[in-house]
Amino acid sequence: MDGAKGIFWQLCFTVTSGSQSIAIGAPIFVGANANGSVYYLVLLETEKSNMDAFVNATAPILKGGIHWKLS
Numbered sequence: 001m002d003g004a005k006g007i008f009w010q011l012c013f014t015v016t017s018g019s020q021s022i023a024i025g026a027p028i029f030v031g032a033n034a035n036g037s038v039y040y041l042v043l044l045e046t047e048k049s050n051m052d053a054f055v056n057a058t059a060p061i062l063k064g065g066i067h068w069k070l071s
Helices: 048-061
Strands: 006-019 020-032 039-044
Touching: 006 048, 039 048
Parallel strands: none
Antiparallel strands: 006 020, 020 039
16 A cells, blocks of 8 residues: 555455355455554455455555555
């Protein structure tokens, strides 16, 4: 993310309701400003089967499309 250092990872989990369930994929970014006084979180979700295409489609946002105003 532009201006905030942090980590990026992908998390997979299953959401259930009664007898229905769906596998979810979530690309996640967590970071902080230089002195650790402000934290940032970007959490996106899609169906697990769509994860690779979703990460590719959102890459322009996740790789510098969000510009944090750090102070």
